[in-house]
Amino acid sequence: xxxxxxxxxxxxxxxxxxxxxxxxxxxxxxxxxxxxxxxxxxxxxxxxxxxxxxxxxxxxxxxxxxxxxxxxxxxxxxxxxxxxxxxxxxxxxxxxxxxx
Ligand SMILES: Nc1ncnc2c1ncn2[C@@H]1O[C@H](COP(=O)(O)OP(=O)(O)OP(=O)(O)O)[C@@H](O)[C@H]1O
Ligand SMILES: [Mg+2]
Numbered sequence: 001x002x003x004x005x006x007x008x009x010x011x012x013x014x015x016x017x018x019x020x021x022x023x024x025x026x027x028x029x030x031x032x033x034x035x036x037x038x039x040x041x042x043x044x045x046x047x048x049x050x051x052x053x054x055x056x057x058x059x060x061x062x063x064x065x066x067x068x069x070x071x072x073x074x075x076x077x078x079x080x081x082x083x084x085x086x087x088x089x090x091x092x093x094x095x096x097x098x099x100x
Pocket of ligand 2: 057062
């Protein structure tokens with residue numbers, strides 16, 4: 001929400017894929033520059049310093065998300081295009097116990 005204008009769109013989707021469960025969040029906001037992209041999962045890293053300072057934040061969101069996901073045996077992947085948007089996908093292994 002912080003990186004997408006109020007006129008923009010954020011889509012949340014989820015479902016099963018093979019032996020995994022996915023959760024996908026797609027926005028059509030600012031996107032992430034090529035320069036920032038390799039660093040966004042680092043603790044306290046914030047892209048585009050001037051703008052991100054005005055918007056507030058700690059630079060911890062994605063690193064905490066990655067940590068939680070990996071502690072649950074999952075993975076997180078981020079794709080982004082500057083000025084077009086960002087897609088984050090989280091994959092978790094399906095629990096054997098939850099299967100019928
Ligand atoms: N959906 C997004 N669209 C564009 N840029 C993003 C997006 N998510 C993260 N970023 C970029 O990646 C950087 C790191 O993101 P992260 O979520 O870790 O921290 P943050 O959003 O700055 O602060 P917070 O701790 O409040 O989440 C951000 O500063 C921003 O530049
Ligand atoms: Mg964040």
